[in-house]
Amino acid sequence: MTTATVTNIHAGADVRPEDYEFVGLISPIMTKTDEGVAEIKKFSALVRLTAPYYSASKCGHCGANVKYRVVLRHAPTGQHIVVGDTCADNFGLSNDEFRSMKLEAAQTRKEGKTAKAWREYKEQNADLDWDYAEEAQEFGSHIIRDLLVKGRHYGSLTEKQFEFLKKLVLEAADVKVRAEENEAKRALAADAPSGVTTVVGTILSKKYVDGFYGSTHKMLVEATEGYKVWITCPTKLEETEVGSKIQFTCELEVSKDDAKFAFGKRPSKVAILEEVK
Numbered sequence: 500m501t502t503a504t505v506t507n508i509h510a511g512a513d514v515r516p517e518d519y520e521f522v523g524l525i526s527p528i529m530t531k532t533d534e535g536v537a538e539i540k541k542f543s544a545l546v547r548l549t550a551p552y553y554s555a556s557k558c559g560h561c562g563a564n565v566k567y568r569v570v571l572r573h574a575p576t577g578q579h580i581v582v583g584d585t586c587a588d589n590f591g592l593s594n595d596e597f598r599s600m601k602l603e604a605a606q607t608r609k610e611g612k613t614a615k616a617w618r619e620y621k622e623q624n625a626d627l628d629w630d631y632a633e634e635a636q637e638f639g640s641h642i643i644r645d646l647l648v649k650g651r652h653y654g655s656l657t658e659k660q661f662e663f664l665k666k667l668v669l670e671a672a673d674v675k676v677r678a679e680e681n682e683a684k685r686a687l688a689a690d691a692p693s694g695v696t697t698v699v700g701t702i703l704s705k706k707y708v709d710g711f712y713g714s715t716h717k718m719l720v721e722a723t724e725g726y727k728v729w730i731t732c733p734t735k736l737e738e739t740e741v742g743s744k745i746q747f748t749c750e751l752e753v754s755k756d757d758a759k760f761a762f763g764k765r766p767s768k769v770a771i772l773e774e775v776k
């Protein structure tokens with residue numbers, strides 16, 4: 500078998516840019532439209548007919564497979580060749596179309612590289628459930644999103660950023676579980692009664708509220724049945740800590756917005772059943 504050696508007249512440092520005319524561009528995006536596909540076919544045919552030793556998918560200058568291509572006509576021979584966007588620099592091209600294609604090509608290469616790096620980084624750091632981290636953006640700290648954006652942008656995170664992300668995702672998971680528990684608890688809670696009622700329950704919180712007659716000490720109590728009562732803290736409970744179990748009788752008025760919430764008035768027969776110190 501003999502191999503014909505063909506000297507590539509379009510290779511090497513000796514190519515004379517002035518011998519080449521710009522014919523057109525081929526970029527991957529063109530395959531998405533019928534017009535684009537027709538254009539690519541037209542260019543391929545030109546190469547096939549005028550320069551049969553060359554391929555429309557390989558750079559006529561260096562032989563590499565190329566995605567972003569410039570179609571050139573070599574004036575002295577009438578040959579049409581394609582060159583990759585990088586090699587095209589050797590042909591003295593400077594039109595705007597070509598420049599914008601170069602930008603697009605560079606961007607695609609960079610994104611491709613970063614996406615790959617990020618995928619590998621995530622595989623190497625499998626002690627974080629990355630899918631869950633993506634979900635946690637919805638209910639966790641907004642910094643989770645910031646860190647994931649950074650990772651996608653740079654292809655990796657620093658060790659500090661990664662440790663912080665793990666911590667935030669764990670916290671987010673906790674918050675979610677607690678919210679679900681509260682939701683379940685709420686669903687089970689009985690509606691608050693109205694009228695004179697003896698409430699047995701736990702103090703959830705206490706606070707001073709400023710009103711017309713000065714500051715009042717209020718407390719939020721969760722009754723054992725699950726409904727909640729907002730009421731002035733009786734003197735006897737002034738010093739009683741949150742979490743203590745108490746009992747009192749009062750008049751309840753159910754909230755218009757929430758059947759499981761009542762406003763209490765005139766507490767009496769106050770007793771501390773279990774005190775938290």
Ligand SMILES: [Zn+2]
Nearest residue numbers: 558561583586
């Ligand atoms: Zn090339």
